[in-house]
Amino acid sequence: MSSAVFLPVYRAAARGLAPFSGVFLWRRGRNGKEDIKRIGERRGRASQPRPQGRLAWLHGASVGEGLALLPLVGRLIAKGFHVLVTTGTVTSARILAQRLPEGATHQFAPLDAPAFIERFLDHWRPDLFILAESEIWPNTICAVHARNIPITLVNARLSPRSFERWRRLPGFISALLGKIDLCLAQSRDDAARLLQLGAPRVDAIGNLKYDVDAPPADPARLDELARQIGPRPIWIAASTHPGEEALAFQAHKALAARFPRLLTVLAPRHPHRGPDIVAEAEAAGLEAALRSRGEPIRPSTQVYVGDTIGELGLFYRLSSVIFMGKSLAGEGGQNPIEPAKLGSAILHGPHIGNFLDVYGALDSQGGAIRVADANALARQLEALFTDPALLRRTAEESRRIVGELGGATDKIMLALEHYIAHMIVSRPEAF
Template sequence: MSSDRTERILRVLYSALLYVLVPVTVYHLIWRGFRQAEYLHRWSERYAVYATPPLAGTLWVHAVSVGEVNAAAPLIDALLREHPHRRLLVTTITPTGSARVRALWGDRVEHVYLPYDLGGMVRRFLDHYRPQLGLIVETELWPNLLFACRDHGVPVYVVNARLSARSLRGYRLLRPLVGRALRTLRGVAAQSADDGRRFVHLGARADQVSVTGNLKFEMFVDPAWAEFADDFRQRVGARPVWIAASTHPEEEAVVVALHARLRARWPDLLLLWAPRHPERFRAAVQASIDAGFATATRTLTRWPDAGDAVFVIDTLGELMRYYGCAQVAFVGGSLQDIGGHNLLEPAATGTAIVTGPHLHNFADIARQLGRAGAVRVEQDAATVGNALEMLLDDAAARTTMTAAARTLVEDGRGALRRTLELVADDLAALDAPPAPRR
C-alpha cells in the first residue's frame, strides 16, 4: 500500500472518530462552563465560524494555555518588534490562556480559540486567517491541522518543543498518523536533546529536529516586581511569608495542613496562595476559612492586613510579582500527578523553591535546578513540610539556593536567539519582494 493511501486511510479513521465525538465537545464546554463561565462563550470560534472579515498574511503562534503563552511571550514580543507591519495571530484553547494573551498584548495581536481538529474546521480556520508561517508552542500535535497546513502551503514549526516519556507513550495508538503529521513540519525546535530524541522516536526525521533550548529561560523580569515586593514587605512587616503556587484540587488540603503545621512554629506566618485555575479560587478561600484562618483575597484588597493568615491571589497574570514577596515557594502540580509547573519563575525572582516529585512536564529544568542545588524536590507532603520549615528557618540556605537559581536562569538564556535563527529563512521569505514577471 502506498504511503499516500495509508495516510488517507489513517486520516479518515481519525476524523471519523472525532466526528463521533463532536457531541461530547458540546457537553464538555457546558460542563466546564459550570466551573468557569468563560467556557460558555465564543463557541463559534471553536467550530471555526467567524463573523469578522478574513485576514491575509498573518504570522500565527499557537499556545494552548497560560503556561505556553508565558513561555512564548519573548518570541511573540520579538515578532511584534521585528515585523510590526504584519498582523500576529495568537490562538489558545483555554479561557485563561485567552485572558493572558489579552493582558500581555491587548489589541496588538489578533486572538481566537483554535478550532477542534476536524478537517472542515481547520480548513475554514486557515482560509479565514491565511497564516504565512505557523509556530506551535511545546506539544500541540493535531494531525488534521498539520496536514491542512501542508496542503495550504503554510510552513509550520513546533517551537520550545517538549515531549515527556509519558506523553510519548500516550501517543502510541496514534503514532502512525502523528508520525506522518510530524514529517510535514518545517522543523522542531526542541527544549533538550531528550525531547528531540523523543520527537524522532514519534516519527519526525532527525534532520527536522534542532535543540534550541527552553524559551522559559528568556522570561522578562520586570524591575517593578522588585519594587512591588519591597512595598509588600514594608506593609506586612517582618512576618515570614511562603507561597503555594499553581496548586491543584488534591493539593489544597495539603496546603491548609502545611500552613497549620508551620504556623505552630511561626504564629504570624503568612501564606500567599495562588491556585492554578480560576475555578479553584473560591475553593481555596473556603478551605482556608474552614481551617480557621483569617483570609483575604487579591480582588477585595491589594494587601493582606496584619491579622490575615492567608492571602488568596484570585487574579491572573500576577504570580511572578507575588513570588518575590515570599521567602519560600511550593510549586504545585507536583504532589498531585500533574507533571509540575514552571520552576523557573520563582528561580528568576529570587525565591527558594520546594516541589513534589511529579515533574515529568519539567524534567529537564528540574534536573538542572537540582544539579545546581537550587530546588528541593520532596517525595510527599510531610517532606515538603520539612523542607519548607528548614528554609524558613535558614536564611543562609535560602540565599545559597536563590543565587544558584538566578545564575542558572541567566546562563540558560539563548533559546530565543536560536529559535529566531531557525525560522529566519521563512520570515525573510515573507518579506522578500515578489519575483519580477518575465
C-alpha cells in the same frame, strides 16, 4: 484498525461530530471552561479583522505554552510580521491579553474539525504556522499543509510515555509529522523520539521558557500588599492543586509555634477554587482572607488566598520562598522558571515529570529543594526562615541557573530566518 487508515477515520469522525459542537461548547461555557462571548472563535469565526501584511500564526495549548511563545512574538513583530496567537483556555486568554505586545492578536483556537479550520484559515490566511510543544492536531496540520503554509513545531517535547503511545500508531503519527516542515525540540532526547516517529527535519534547540520575562506586577498593588504584610515571615504556595492546600495548612500549623506571625499565601492553579480553599482553611482552624472579595491581610490573617488571574508576578514578589504546586498532590509539577528569574528559593515535591530538566538543574546546583511531604516542607521552610545565608544562596543560585539556560529564542529565530528565506525562494506562493 491499521494505523495507516486511522487518520482518514479521525478526520471523518471530527467532520461528523462538528454539528454537535454548539452543545459541547455551551456546556463547557456554563462550567467556566469557555468564554461564552467568544465561542464563535472555537468554531473558526474570527472576532477581529485580519491585519494587512504578513501574518505568523502561533499556537500554544494553555497558559504555559502561550507564555513560552512570547519571546518569539516580539522577535517576529520586529521582523515585520503581525502575530496571531491562539490558545484553548479561558485563563490563557486573560493572561495573554495583559502580556501580548502591540502588533499581536489573541484568538481562541478553533476546534479540530475540518469546517472550523477551513473557516479560520480563510479569514486569517497565515503565512507561517508555529506550534508549541506537542500540539499536533491532525485536521489542523492537514489543512495548513494543504495550503502550502510552512509549519514549524517549536519547544517540541515528547515524553517517554507519549512516545510509547504514538508507537502503537506508526502510520498515523508519521503521516502527521511528515507534514511538519521543521521540528525544533527542547532536548536531544525529545529530538531523537520525534525522529524515530517520522519527523523529517529535527534539531535540538533548547527550552523557550527560559527566555520568557518574569511576570509583571502592578506597583501600587504590590506596595499595598507589602504594607499590609509588614515584617511578617511569609511563604508562597503557587499553582497549587487539590490536596496541596491541606498540606500547606499542615506545614503552617507545624511552624506556628516557632513563627506565630507566619503568613501563608496560596495561589491556586485554578482560581475558581478560591472560596473552597478559604473554607478548608477555616475548617483547619486558620483565619483566611480571599483576594477576589477584596479582603485585606490583617495582623490576624494566617492564610491569604490569591484567587485572581494574572497576578502570580505580584505574589512571587512578596516573598523569596516559593513552593511550586502540582508536585506533592498532583502529577507533573509546575514551571519554576518565572519565580527563579525573580530570585526565589524554590521548594517542590517529587512529582515533577513535566519539568525534569529544569528541576534537575536547580536541584543539583542548589537553586531548589525537594520535599517529600508536609513535614519535610515545614522543616525546609524553617531552615530558610532561620538561615538568611541559606536563603540568599538558594535564591541567587536559582536566578543564575535559569539565566544561564536561556538562549533558545535566538537559535529558533536563526533556524526560522534561514528556513523562511529558503521558503520564499522555493515556495513563493506561501508568501
